[in-house]
Amino acid sequence: MKTFVASRVAATFVILIALTAVMFVLQHISPLDPVKAQMGAQASAQAVAARREALGLNEPLLTQFWHYLTGAVQGDLGTSYRTRHPVASDLGDFLPATLELALFGMALAVALAVLLAFSTALKWRGSSVLRAVLFTGASAPMFLLGILGLIVFYQQLGWVPANGRIGVANPPTGPTGLLTVDGLIRGRFDVVADALDHLILPALVIAVGPAVAIGRVLRSSLLSDMDSDYARTARAKGLSEVAITARHVLRNSVGAALSMTGLQIGLMFSGVLVVEQVFGWPGIGQYIAQSIPVADFPAIAGVTLMLGALYVVINAAVDLLQAAADPRIAITGG
Structure with a gap:
């Protein structure tokens, strides 16, 4: 190991x-x-x-x-030609918004993926409807899905805000930069509620594609392991299918899903940059969109290095999680 x-x-x-x-x-x-x-x-x-x-x-x-x-x-990524500020300082201002959106989106993606995999593998009632909705959403371009979401849930139903990150005056500015977390720390539950209200639609838009990809891989692994000898032994002991799947099958099936999750996290960050433009989200996507037209190379390189480092580190962490879930990976070298 x-x-x-x-x-x-x-x-x-x-x-x-x-x-x-x-x-x-x-x-x-x-x-x-x-x-x-x-x-x-x-x-x-x-x-x-x-x-x-x-x-x-x-x-x-x-x-x-x-x-x-x-x-x-050491964190010195040069000075932006456009803002005249250190790129690291600019990224520190814009990154928390992108990070909060990406984390919330990935949490939604994992939850939807598990729900999709379990419901279809165990043939729960309504699983076909969930599968159809997720597959339809995943097949649409992300920017188009975001625009359709705004038309339906903002313009027609009025359930969510149109754009931006927060609508509450004087939200807390620290210590994490994540409004939902900082709101909880400061006891500003109005900030938490409003931040979640702004988060839900863009996070759902970026979550649909990864949810389908992860869910399909997890479902395939679950179906394969549900026919294994240890699963049949558990059935003979009288355990329910849900208990067998959750207690015994899931750990042996999670390796491939973790690999797909690592890949999808990298793709999600590229999707976040697009979604931020659709929803007017004040994150890295806005920063790089303003930097590209003026050829602000230090800013472009800084964003690229940061996102590349995040992708590499996250995938390394996924490899280690796979090895922890299945020690055979560490023995064989992956």
Whole structure:
């Protein structure tokens, strides 16, 4: 098990270094001069040359990459050309909104996936309707699903707000940046209720696709293991199908579903960026959408590095969870 953990951690570091190297190369082949972008077109040649020297842009490429890598490790992702603020500071402002939406969306996705898998595997009444609704939603483009959700649940029914993250004046600003958590910590239940009201529709939109993908994999594993020898032995002892599935079958079936969950988390973050545009959500999606048109490369690279690091770390954590659920994975090396 220790060897398995060490190998996964080492692989994670290698992938993160490779991702940083790609961002460094893209920055250097970009036609935009970072110094002129910072100082403006009216800057004198002497000022530009002095700034290039101060930033270390005249040093050898390997030295520049080392500075870039060590800076990224320490949280220094450069300065945004658009906001003139450190990219890390900008991400600190926008990330909590995206993180809250993604976490809520993933929680919904897992809950819907488990419900879909159990209801269809055990042939519960109404499972076919749930399956049809989820499959229909997953087949639609995410932006279209979001627009349809706004038309139905905001314009026609008036159940949810149209856009934004909060409608309450003076919401708490810390310590986590997650409004639902901070509202609970500060005893502001009006903030919690309003934040959930704003969260439910965009989170549901990003949850439908992952729910179907995870649910299908989990259902297939459940059906396969429900015919195993240990399941038949449990039936012979008089256990109900629900008890057999929950107590015995689920642990042996969860490995493939965990792998799919890790993959879907990465895809979910890309979906969150789209959904934020539809719902006017003040997160990373808004930040990068404003940065791309003005070629704000430090901001674009910072978002890419952050999302890439999250994806790699989450998948490494999923691998470790799989090994914990099924020790055979650690023995065979996955």
